[in-house]
Amino acid sequence: MINYITLGTKDIEASAQFYEKLLEDFGAKRLVNMDRIKYIGKNMKEPMVAVCIPYDEQDPRPGNGNMFAIAPGSKEKVDVMYEKAISLGATCDGKPGQRVPKLFYGAYVRDLDGNKICFNFFG
Template structure:
């Protein structure tokens, strides 16, 4: 149902490098690069993550209460991807752990521009 989610960034090259490396385990690559906007995913026919320099040319700002949550295949993959994000320059916003007993396991981080993301798995 979701086509793509867009995050405002201040440095396109840094953002493309961060997200293509972080999401490489999912087979994600830059599917479209329009200069001030790039779409990263497995194909243009599947949900993607878009990064862009804001159209109004104002500095990007993370949305208060906004977050992009990316599904993982296991708790181990949540842990692995969280640590990969941190190694790539993200900051911790909630270490990996069980959030709802027997229901939800997740890890939270902020990208180099302060956008909040999570990797999660149900169960």
């Protein structure tokens, strides 16, 4: 259903490298490499992350309440993704933990530009 999400960035190359490294264990790589936008994913038919210089060239601003979630497949992998993101320069916005008993385990970070990411496991 979702083709891609677009995140504005001040430093397109640093942002593209962050998402390439963060998502490499899912088989993601840079698929499109234009000056203003870069797409990172497994292929063009599965969900991708796009990073771009905003069209109006103003400083990008993360949306209030906007977030995207990545489901790596287990609680242990949520922890791994959280630690990997932090090691790549993300900031903590909620350490890994059980949020809803027996239902939702999650961890939250902000990327290099302040966009919010959730790593989660349902079950």
